[in-house]
Amino acid sequence: MTSVFRVRVTPGDAEFKIREGERILAAARRSGVWLPFECGWGACGTCKLTLTEGEIDPLFDTAPAIHPRDERRKRILACQSAACSDLVVKATWTDESPRAHLGTxxxxxxxxxxxxxxxxxxxxxxxxxxxxxxxxxxxxxxxxxxxxxxxxxxxxxxxxxxxxxxxxxxxxxxxxxxxxxxxxxxxxxxxxxxGDMWLRQDTLPIVLIAGGTGVSAILALAQQLAAADDPRPVRAFYGAGSVDELVGRSELAHLLAGLPNGRLHATTSTPCADDSTPSGYVTDALAAHADSLTGARIYLAGPPPMVDAVLQLLSTSGHPLDTIHYDRFG
Ligand SMILES: Cc1cc2nc3c(=O)[nH]c(=O)nc-3n(C[C@H](O)[C@H](O)[C@H](O)COP(=O)(O)OP(=O)(O)OC[C@H]3O[C@@H](n4cnc5c(N)ncnc54)[C@H](O)[C@@H]3O)c2cc1C
Ligand code: FES
Missing domain, CATH: 2.40.30.10 (Translation factors)
Known part of the structure; x- marks a missing residue:
């Protein structure tokens, strides 16, 4: 029979039940106790709690948000920890309702x-x-x-x-x-x-950047902009290994064509046989059109090496961090 434990959250008096093997974050949410979180899988560290009493099972030892000092400080990830006993945990805050964009x-x-x-x-x-x-x-x-x-x-x-x-x-x-x-x-x-990569409502120009299947999130953003007839200028950069892997390219180009100054720069890391698409990495295309990044709010999604390379380029150029929103796919 599956054991059921109790979790008490301090400061305050929030308490909820948790089944053996269940994640602390999910059990809390299902009981109407909203703990801090953002990515839900172990990358952002937003859900870190201090374990004051009890034993947990860390379900993803190599989660990107885990640091060696966390173990010394008894800091655990609510999204990747299951209870092995009754627990007392300390959280930065709890709420009875979710944040506007995270009604998970x-x-x-x-x-x-x-x-x-x-x-x-x-x-x-x-x-x-x-x-x-x-x-x-x-x-x-x-x-x-x-x-x-x-x-x-x-x-x-x-x-x-x-x-x-x-x-x-x-x-x-x-x-x-x-x-x-x-x-x-x-x-x-x-x-x-x-996730936290959603469209901010301000007047800054927009730059969308996709690597590989990162086009998934970028297409959704372009659809949202097109559906709203958004007046902000939009540029998009999309890189993949080959032309065949630039999936959704024509859909993205079509959406951009209906937006102010909307333009798509596609690129492939292996040279394209018919010269229809420039070869190079997304960072090469960005460097060639660096003017479009100035003063823009940037949305970026794709595989870790591509996201890291773009973040490095933006950091070197002094782009303000609070206007960059990204999902790193791993
Ligand atoms: C925010 C985000 C959005 C993504 N969106 C897409 C998308 O739209 N399209 C797409 O093709 N891929 C996307 N990915 C990548 C996808 O989640 C997988 O990493 C990818 O499919 C490879 O998984 P795999 O199991 O085949 O390969 P594997 O090499 O077996 O998977 C390794 C990856 O799985 C993840 N992982 C490992 N253990 C755990 C765990 N316990 N809990 C959660 N994650 C774990 C890690 O990211 C790790 O890098 C996204 C990733 C993230 C983080
Ligand atoms: S919510 Fe991001 S690490 Fe747990």
Whole structure:
């Protein structure tokens, strides 16, 4: 029989039950206790708690947000820790309601449609058990099997029962291989929304930057801008390995064409046979159009090496950090 423990949160008097194996963050949320969080999977560190009493099971030892000093200070990740006993934890704050952009919930989703967009790149459409609200640019955590949770960015604007993801299959990648092997009709538990990369409402010009399947989040943002007839100038940069991997390129170009000064700079890291697309990395395209970055608010999504390279370029050029919003896919 599964054990049930109690978690007490200090300061204050919040308390909730947690089943053996359940994550502290999810158990708290399901009981109406909202602890700080943002990414939900171990990257941002927002959900760190101090463990005052009890034993936990750290479910993701190598989570990017874990530092050696955290163990000494008894700091744990609420999103990646399960209870092994009753617990007392200290949090920076608790609330009885979620923040505006993070009303995260548990959904079950049925796989309705899969479209092949490029080599080992598919678009997956799921139907949720109830309508979900999220901000374009945010992502979901898919429970693809026991202890197999992976993040995927919503590829379409928020609305009703449907969510779409653009995903790549990696050889030997447990999560992506599982996703690509799902037959139509499969039911997948998912939590959404997570993440902080959503459109800020101000007057700054906008630069959207996608690497590979990072185009998923960037397409959703471009759709949102187009649907709102947004008056801000928009530039987009999109890099992939080859022209075939620039999936969603024409959709993105079409959306941008309807926006003020909307322009897409696509690039491939391997030279393209017919010269239709410049070769190079996204950072090369950004360096060639550095003027478009000045004074802009930047939204960036893609694989870690690409995101890190772009952040380095922006930091070197002195771009203000508070106008950069990004999702690093790992
Ligand atoms: C915010 C975010 C958004 C993403 N959006 C997309 C997208 O739209 N399209 C897309 O194709 N990919 C996306 N990814 C990448 C995706 O989540 C997977 O990392 C990718 O599919 C490779 O997974 P894999 O299992 O096949 O490979 P593996 O090499 O087996 O997976 C390794 C990756 O899985 C993640 N991981 C490992 N253990 C855990 C754990 N316990 N809990 C949570 N995560 C864990 C880590 O990111 C790690 O780098 C996103 C990643 C993040 C973080
Ligand atoms: S590390 Fe837990 S919410 Fe980001």
């Amino acid at each position: 919930g548990d959904y079950t989703a049925q796989l309705e449609q899969v479209d092949e967009l490029g080599p080992d790149i598919h678009r997956f459409r799921f139907r949720l058990d109830r309508p979900a609200e999220y901000r374009e640019g945010q992502f979901a955590l898919l429970e693809l099997g026991p202890d197999l949770r992976r993040c995927y960015s919503m590829a379409a604007t928020s609305g009703d029962h449907q969510v779409e993801f653009i995903a790549k299959r990696y050889d030997g990648g447990a999560g992506s291989e599982r996703l690509f092997s799902l037959p139509l009709g499969s039911v997948v538990p998912m939590e959404l929304p997570y």
